[in-house]
């Protein structure tokens with residue numbers, strides 16, 4: 810194990826993933842505002858009320874460093890939001906979070922994970938590709954900046 814790996818291992822022991830609720834909507838809004846600024850405060854509050862939506866937080870001790878919004882429809886789950894705090898990127902935290910969410914989906918007998926990502930967001934695309942998400946379609950001019958959305962999916966095998 811290299812020195813960097815040892816350092817990361819110490820971090821991993823401080824990590825946890827928990828379902829977060831409406832009381833944390835301000836916290837979600839804050840992390841969002843400091844990262845990809847996708848939703849307003851009102852939109853975050855509404856996300857917590859949506860049927861079939863579960864919101865998970867990645868915590869480093871008690872500090873939320875990542876958020877994922879998952880929407881469940883029958884045996885499919887759509888990732889509507891996935892972010893890791895800028896300061897904690899490129900250290901494997903996003904992968905740790907995603908691996909755990911995939912395990913949760915397996916347990917819930919989800920057969921397919923879906924998401925949309927901007928064609929210009931090469932970092933996120935790389936990230937999703939590393940989890941075997943495949944591009945199954947494109948929505949032209951989908952985002953405000955005129956970029957296309959790639960529709961990606963990952964099939965989960967139930968064993």
Ligand SMILES: CC(C)(COP(=O)(O)OP(=O)(O)OC[C@H]1O[C@@H](n2cnc3c(N)ncnc32)[C@H](O)[C@@H]1OP(=O)(O)O)[C@@H](O)C(=O)NCCC(=O)NCCS
Pocket residue numbers: 844845891892893894897898899900901902903904905924925926927930931932933935936937939
């Ligand atoms: C995408 C994101 C969640 C990745 O989180 P992270 O904690 O940095 O990811 P990891 O450190 O676990 O990296 C896992 C893999 O993702 C890819 N990746 C992550 N950061 C990358 C970068 N800067 N450049 C290229 N590839 C990158 C690599 O394949 C990496 O594997 P490697 O370390 O073996 O090369 C994070 O960059 C983020 O929050 N981005 C902004 C939000 C966003 O775009 N969300 C998706 C919108 S749909």
